Amino acid sequence: MFMGYPPPGQDPYGQQPNQDPYGQQPQYGQQPQYGQQPQYQDPYAQPQQPAYQDPYAQPQQPAYQDPYAQQPPVSGTPYPTSGGAYPTSGGAYPNAGYGAPAQPQNTLGLVGMILGIASIPLAFCCSLGLPLGIAGAIVSFLGQNKVKQGLANNEGQAKAGLICSIVGAGLTILVLILTFSLNWGLSTYP
Structure with a gap:
C-alpha cells in the first residue's frame, strides 16, 4: 500500500462513494440552488416551536457593534502618558456627587408667571386678581x-411673573376702588 493515498473505495476528500454531499436528494421537479440545501416541509407536520429562552439569563450581546461608539482605552489611563495636549492629572469632568447633575428647578418661575398672567383678566370679573x-x-x-x-x-x-402679578394686583385694587366709589356716589344722590 501507498502511504499517502486513501484505501480503495474511499474518496480522497473523506466522502463515501455514491452519496449526496448535501445529505438529501431533491424532490421530483425541484432543483436546489447552488450552495443551498433542498428544503422539504411536511404539510401535515405540527408547527415548529421556538427554542426555550430563560427570562433570567443574561442578555446576548448583539453581533453588530457601533463603529462610532467609544472604544475602551488600551492602557489603564484615558490620557496619554507623554507630555501632550491632554491633561494627565485631575478630571476633565466635574464631580457629579451622588449621580447625574441636578436638573434646573424652573417650577417656581413658571407657576409665578401663570398666576401673574391669570391675575390680570380676573381683576375685572370676580376680584380674584388680588389673591x-x-x-x-x-x-x-x-x-x-x-x-x-x-x-x-x-x-x-420669573421676572415676567413678578411684573404681571403686580399689574394684576394693582388693577384689582383699582377696580375695587372705582366700584366702591361709584356705588357710594350713586347711593348718596336720590
Missing part, C-alpha cells in the same frame, strides 16, 4: 432667588 396677584408675586420672587442661587435658569419667566 392671584399676591400669590404670583411671592412665587415669582422665590423663583428669582432660585435663579440667583444657580438652581434655576428661567430668569425671564
